[in-house]
Amino acid sequence: MDTALQHRISEAGQRLAGQLGAFELERIPGEVVVFKVAISGREELPIFITEADSQLLCICYLWTEADIASARRTALLEAMLDLNVAIPLSSFGRIGDKYLLYGALARNAGADDLAQDLLALSDNAVDALEAMADYLH
């Protein structure tokens, strides 16, 4: 299963190379299967791909609780909620103290769907970070 997923991700990466630049794919060590995709020029915002039950989740971590200017925290959360529906293919979320954008795909999604999601997620992440910078330290 891992190798099949890895194959699909690298296939998606090849399709995106023209639009986003070079892809670097690696498996994160640990008990859960997680792949890391680093996009040339956007190395600070890698995308992590993991299988969770019936879904394929593409996750891009944006900032942590510690980055948020406490006086503007509520405003940030509201802004995220307001934006959430409008963001193409990705949604805001939080795991522990980490804020993120993620895209969810069916577990058997093909390389094309994956490519589309990764492209949207990467663009959205850069955009979100820029838009939300005012609320962060």
Added chain:
Amino acid sequence: MSVFSKILTALKGSAREIGESVVDANATRIYEQEIHESKAALARAKQDLTLVMAQEKAAEREIERLEREITRFEEHALAALDKAEDHLAGDVASRIAELEAEHTAQQRAQADFAQHIVNLKDLIRQAETRVREHERELAVAKTTESVYRATESISQSMGSGASKLGGARESLERIKERHTLMADRMKAAEELDAEFGNKALERKLAAAGIGEDANRKEAVLARLKARRDAGSERIE
């Protein structure tokens, strides 16, 4: 309690740390067992349903058969009466009475089967809803667990150094810097391209004898010749 409320409670409870289990593994197993049992019960109920539906159809056919028989014997009884065979007519009438009793019994059976079908369908719908709810709950629980574990792995592997998760400001600045650099490079390339484009055009124009560069050589030669001629005149 809805599935989401349960997960929220689990997440909020006792200031969790990443890596700690969100969902009790034991509860997950119990859920899986419940789903398994519900599905087995569902399969049994569906089998029962087909059986009862077949029985109901059979009762319906039997009722139709009895009705035809009753009509047939009624005709016979009337014929016997016509021929003043009262005794025979009496025999036929008692046969009809038997058939009618059977008809009533079959009708009651059919009604019972029909009611049973309604009950079984209700039961199946309820069981299906329960299975769907449990499966959803399990999916949400497993996904939550899975993303927390994945995040733990990711945090551990990216724990230190420049690629540490979440240095939001620095990340943004570095990305922006690189974008600006890229944009500058592209602009420079465009300018260079435009410049080369212009020069090429000017060269083409000159070759065609158009523009101010066109006759410069001739003009220079003519000027020099004129100066030389003027000089030689003076010497003479």
